[in-house]
Amino acid sequence: MRSLLRTLERATLRDIALVCLADALVGASFGAISVAGGLPLxxxxxxxxxxxxxxxxxxxxxxVLSGGGVLAAVATGLVLNARLLPFGFTVADALDGPWWRRLFGAQLITDETAAFVLRQDTGRRRRAAFWLCGLALFVVWNVSVLLGALAGGLIGDTDALGLDAAFPAVLLALVLPSLADRRTRTAAVVGAVVAVAATPFVPAGLPVLLALVGLLFAGRPGVGMSEGASGSGSESAGRPGVVVVEREEVR
Incomplete structure (x- = not known):
C-alpha cells in the first residue's frame, strides 16, 4: 500500500479521498433506506x-421494496451493471498478474476506478490508481453501508439532504479534464445526447449502454504515443488531456 501511495501524485490521492467521502455518504443512505424500508440488515x-x-x-x-419479484430485481441490476463490460476493456492493462488477482480486480471495477485509471499516463500509475482507489472504495462503501443499515430510519429523508447529488458531482469532476481532447469531447457529447433522448422510451440502465454509440464519433487516435515508451514506465510528453499508456501494454 505504501508503494501505491508513493506512485501517485498528491492531487490524485486527494481526489481519491474525496470520492471515498462522497461514496460513504451514498453508502450510508443506501443502508438506511434498505433497512427502513423493511429489509433485514x-x-x-x-x-x-x-x-x-x-x-x-x-x-x-x-x-424489491416496490413489490417486484427477485428475478425482476436481479435482471434490473444486471442491465445496469452491463456498462462495466467496456470499463473492463479500458482498465484491463491495470489488472496484470495471476488469474486470482485479475478475478478480484474485476470485482473492483467501478465508475470511479475507471475514471482514475483514465487520468494516469503510465502503466505504473494506472495500476496504482486502480488498486488504491478500488480497495479504498470497497472498504469505505461496505463500512458505510453497514453503519447506515444499523442507523436504520434515523437518517430520515436522504433525498432532502441532497446525498443523491454527491455521487454524480464527483464523477463529473473526475472526467472534466479528459474533455480537453476534441475526440473525447465529441464522443461524450454524442453519448450524452443519445442517453437523454432514449431515457423516456427504454428501461432503466439501457440509456447508458446506448450512449456507447458515441465511441463511433471519437475517430481513430493519432500517433500520440511516445515512440520510445516501453515497459520502463517512462511518461510520454504527449498532448494534455489525452490518456497515454505504454506501447507494450496496448498491443
Whole structure:
C-alpha cells in the first residue's frame, strides 16, 4: 500500500479521498433506506460485498421494496451493471498478474476506478490508481453501508439532504479534464445526447449502454504515443488531456 501511495501524485490521492467521502455518504443512505424500508440488515450488507455497484444496489432494493419479484430485481441490476463490460476493456492493462488477482480486480471495477485509471499516463500509475482507489472504495462503501443499515430510519429523508447529488458531482469532476481532447469531447457529447433522448422510451440502465454509440464519433487516435515508451514506465510528453499508456501494454 505504501508503494501505491508513493506512485501517485498528491492531487490524485486527494481526489481519491474525496470520492471515498462522497461514496460513504451514498453508502450510508443506501443502508438506511434498505433497512427502513423493511429489509433485514444482512440484505444491504450482502449486496455491498457481492455486487459492489451503487446504482445496481439501489435499483435492486427499489424493485424489491416496490413489490417486484427477485428475478425482476436481479435482471434490473444486471442491465445496469452491463456498462462495466467496456470499463473492463479500458482498465484491463491495470489488472496484470495471476488469474486470482485479475478475478478480484474485476470485482473492483467501478465508475470511479475507471475514471482514475483514465487520468494516469503510465502503466505504473494506472495500476496504482486502480488498486488504491478500488480497495479504498470497497472498504469505505461496505463500512458505510453497514453503519447506515444499523442507523436504520434515523437518517430520515436522504433525498432532502441532497446525498443523491454527491455521487454524480464527483464523477463529473473526475472526467472534466479528459474533455480537453476534441475526440473525447465529441464522443461524450454524442453519448450524452443519445442517453437523454432514449431515457423516456427504454428501461432503466439501457440509456447508458446506448450512449456507447458515441465511441463511433471519437475517430481513430493519432500517433500520440511516445515512440520510445516501453515497459520502463517512462511518461510520454504527449498532448494534455489525452490518456497515454505504454506501447507494450496496448498491443
Amino acid at each position: 444482512w440484505v444491504p450488507v450482502a449486496l455491498s460485498i457481492l455486487v459492489f455497484a451503487g446504482g445496481s444496489q439501489f435499483a435492486v432494493v427499489g424493485v
